Amino acid sequence: MSEPMLTVDNLLKHYAGAERNVFDGISFDVPKGKVLVIIGPSGSGKSTLLRCVAGLEPIQGGTIALNGQVIDRGEPGNEKSGRAKRSSQLRTKIGMVFQSYDLFPNRTVLGNITMAPVMVQKRPKPDVEREAMELLKRVGLADRAQAKPHELSGGQRQRVAICRALIEHPELMLMDEVTAALDPEMVHEVLDVVLELADAGQTMLIVTHEMQFARAIADKVIMIDSGGIVETSDDPEAFFAHPTTQRAQEFLRTFEFSRHRRTEKDGAGAQTA
Amino acid sequence: MSEPMLTVDNLLKHYAGAERNVFDGISFDVPKGKVLVIIGPSGSGKSTLLRCVAGLEPIQGGTIALNGQVIDRGEPGNEKSGRAKRSSQLRTKIGMVFQSYDLFPNRTVLGNITMAPVMVQKRPKPDVEREAMELLKRVGLADRAQAKPHELSGGQRQRVAICRALIEHPELMLMDEVTAALDPEMVHEVLDVVLELADAGQTMLIVTHEMQFARAIADKVIMIDSGGIVETSDDPEAFFAHPTTQRAQEFLRTFEFSRHRRTEKDGAGAQTA
Amino acid sequence: MQSANILLQPGVMPRLLQGLWVTIWLAAVSVALSVPVGLVTGWLMTLRNPVIRVIMRIYLDFIRIMPQLALLFIAFYGLARAWNWNLDATGACVFVFVLWGGAELGDLVRGALESIPAIQYESSYMLGLSNWQTFTHVILPQAVRRLLPASVNLATRIVKTTSLATLLGVVEVIKVGQQIIDAHRFDYPAGTLWVYGVIFAMYFVVCWPLSMAARYLEKRWANE
Amino acid sequence: GPNAGTPSEAGGTATGSSAQGGSAAKARTLDEIKKSGELRVAVFSDKAPFGYVDKDGNYAGYDVVFAERLAKDLGVKPVYTSVDPAARVDVLSSNKVDVTLANFTVTPERAEKVDFAKPYMKVSLGIVSPEDAPIKDVKDLEGKTLIVAKGTTAETYFEKNHPEIKLLKFDQYADAYNALLDGRGDAMSTDNTEVLAWAKANKGYVVDVTNLGDVDTIAPAVQKGNTELLDYINEEIEMLGNEQFFHEDYKETLEPVYGDAANPDDIVVEGGVVEENTTK
Amino acid sequence: MLDWAFVSRYAPFFVTGAEMTLFISVFGIALAILTGLVCAAIETARIPVLRQIVRVYIEVSRNTPLLVQLYFLYFGLPKLGFVWSAEMCAIIGLGFLGGSYMSEAMRAGLEAVPQIQRENAYMLGLSSRQTMLHVVIPQAISTSIPGVVANVIFLIKESSVVSAIALADVMYMAKDLIGMYYTTYEALFLLIVTYLIILLPISIIGTWLERRFDYAKR
């Protein structure tokens, strides 16, 4: 694989007041142009991991590097210090899409997308608007440019949120369960956009509970649980078919419904509760 | 299959003020001891159908019969008349579990379960409590009997809601996306309970978006869309593998993520957005 | 009902309207001054500094628990002497209404600021917006929408509360009414009913549109 | 409801106990008044014909005519503050006005809080009652309800000398009269001039008690210790005595109301000198 | 700075004043709660004509000051032949004002009960009476309590204006002291202390009640 875009080394994360560390020093990297999918049970720290990379959470140990440059270095005891002190410019290099409902409600779709490039990157407004319209067309929302977020469906909002992050040309995109709050039909319209992004070579770090989607998009998978990495795989197809660790096997099984319980049914008959 | 427990005949449903009918006369039945799963896109009327059977919505045409007895007969023009006028006793014969979070917040888990049998069926309280505890044990919540609903997780609440419906020994159970509001981990703990119910011979009408689960539990499947039944099948295994109608094929495809888009990726390289 | 003729006497309605104008002026000035005080108070209330927190808490609770009339008396009779302030009755009223309006508005501002989901701050951070840009372009516009309906309601309450100014001797609409009743006590002994009736209606005419506006704003912005 | 006693029923002179140095707000000097071009005067706005707002919305009355002259002789404009009876002391001590000209009866308690100038009027208390249930003597009031306005001489007099009479107190004279009209009390008491004038205008009411208590004088008041202004007003009152100013004032403001029900000499005090030959 | 002898001599009068304040408040608030219940019931049940009347009443009551309402009742109405005692006027005034506030709080509580709770009760076979009594009202109470408590405090505070119609409440005592003896600081001190003694416990009990009934919190 190509050189790493993101390198997380020996990351240690602890929430103020929490009994134990969320991560006891975990390491991994995301090669340029590739997609890393993170899976793991609820509460295992997937969101926390993304938030650390994003700079939204202070870290207590280890380093996070972008393109070989360290952008965040752990400091023990800084649990309460809030967001990392990253420059505006650095922040535009990492885009993030959250679970949902994070568009700015007081701006139109177009206003949401053009705000940051104009205000942060100081690009000329007409250029930005032209590019925004192109992006909207790509995600199938060109006709909704003047709508307010509350007039959109959840799936449409998430696609706008993706455009809003994309327009800054981030080197790395972070996506945290972007479809968790959506109706099943909408899941597809959003994930199709993400799949296209991957095809276009966008480097991404994705957290998802949609195993089918994970399998389809991942170049690399890591499963985390209780503070560490349970299993890493560069061959997602093989991982999802036959995970090596028992923990991963168990976890993947929760997404299937076994029929064997059903077979007894006809015999059980009317002796119901 | 055995004689039908529920027979829906030529049901017509129209919401006051809506442009067109939700159903233009649909018919189906649920045989005793079997599980009918209803699938269909969002807005196709799955919930409405369950609510009509439950008596929560007035119907404008057709009949609904339980064990051969007509319990609801459509009347054109009664869109605003509210719930059907069913006796308390009849209502205890049909149990329903909704999407989520609908326990009575001011009562304990046990209080939620024992309320109806004591107040409606006038059964002696000690008996009811004994049975409630047995049910709670069956769903793995015997130790939470005294908890208040807000102290429970979503999955636990749904299991209590199932017990609350079960204790009245309903002949028919209706379930409307009982896991839609749950974290993926919890989905399993709830659906396992439903699978066990099916094994025990409980007649059920289930709406779900979990295709894996639908496949596992269904004895019979109907897919509805735009006011009518698109496809009915008594062989769910065959249906999910090879639906006959094109509409059903399309619908089932939305739950899969195709890999073919990905294959071009490596070639596309760095020409990113 | 010929005592209703008191209202037709020359000068009666114009003077009542003048009195009403004083009432409105008093309310308007109080509301206008409450806004900056409220904004600062609200901002102070969101700070985590424990000392400021306690001070703001005491300020808010004291203002909330004391009847406004008592506050007026304290300001009018107490503070002027204690601090050598030359507060006349009108000044005392404005002072109290601003303190009170500022506290209430401050609490609204605090509520509005705190009700903005953290994710809005985080999205802005990820997009590279500076703290100031985040505040002025993202947080404030949303806070204002949550704030405005309640603020208009507060204005209605202030208008109603200005009625207490009469008890300090401010010549506003009620006082004018009493003067008129007094001046006509020989020729229209039953004029009381009508004069107080008109004042009653006047307050309603001023407050009701404000209440309606608040309700309209609330509905309009409820789903955004 | 609970039968509420009032603080004043405790009787005794509590006044002396309170520190008198309460006036932190220093009064203005004569110079400051002249420089500002305004004389701030506290008057009644609802006590016709002494201090009231006429139908055109202007201040008028016996007190106001004096205030106009006082200001004119000072070469400034008068600015009026409307006061309730109870507020007359505080507006002075908190320096909200320079002088109070609001039918202010001179009492020892008040003299501890403010400085009174020479009197320009004299009164005693009267009681007005309905014709069909007249109060002919204070004794008739026993067990009955008497209406007074807060902070008036009448209130103090009855609190001190007749604690057995139940008082119903209102902030404003207008309220008090209305209460009498609505039958909320059996009688009302205030200065005799005032009740006489009122009874004359209101059919069905009589004044059968006209000279209750001592003859009290009414005088302008300034903030305690403001001798400069006090001396000036005293000189002014003496000077006005020479031109019989207050008789003129009476003719202009009081006579149209009292007509022949009263004798000007029973009310007016010229040059600050009270003559003892009042007609009983 | 304060004359403590004076304060202790006159403190008992503030106790009497507090009694009057509480007397008026208790009955006024009771009337307000009653009015509120009736109005909320009419509005939730959507009874046609009564509902319009209730709406008008609520608008009038909410958009006029209590002081003016009192003046109207006490000085205005007698001219039409209705002479009510000051206590009566004060209680009716507080009830008139508070009724609309209480009604809004209670209606909000009733409306906050999700439809699905009624539907569940229906599916379980509960009668409409049982549904109202055991499902809807308990939850409505829990959401209404903060509003109702806030209104109680609000009405007690509002009751301070009854001194304008010669009722000897706490405020009246303070004015009386200032008017008669010019002991401003002492009177104001007693005024503040008395109101704190009345209102602080109510405010604390209110917070406790809110917590106690907060089971609806999800």
Ligand SMILES: Nc1ncnc2c1ncn2[C@@H]1O[C@H](COP(=O)(O)OP(=O)(O)OP(=O)(O)O)[C@@H](O)[C@H]1O
């Ligand atoms: N702000 C916080 N303060 C303290 N603990 C937190 C905080 N946020 C998360 N945690 C804890 O850290 C752990 C990891 O949480 P995180 O949200 O990262 O899990 P997750 O894997 O994203 O779960 P899910 O799949 O439910 O989204 C959990 O035990 C959680 O309770």
Ligand SMILES: Nc1ncnc2c1ncn2[C@@H]1O[C@H](COP(=O)(O)OP(=O)(O)OP(=O)(O)O)[C@@H](O)[C@H]1O
């Ligand atoms: N109370 C109502 N009044 C008017 N129209 C309604 C009402 N409830 C539902 N509808 C409409 O009826 C149609 C069917 O809705 P329904 O909720 O039954 O769909 P569904 O299949 O359950 O969808 P989902 O999968 O999103 O739950 C939709 O078009 C919806 O907008």
Ligand SMILES: [Mg+2]
């Ligand atoms: Mg997460």
Ligand SMILES: [Mg+2]
């Ligand atoms: Mg549905």
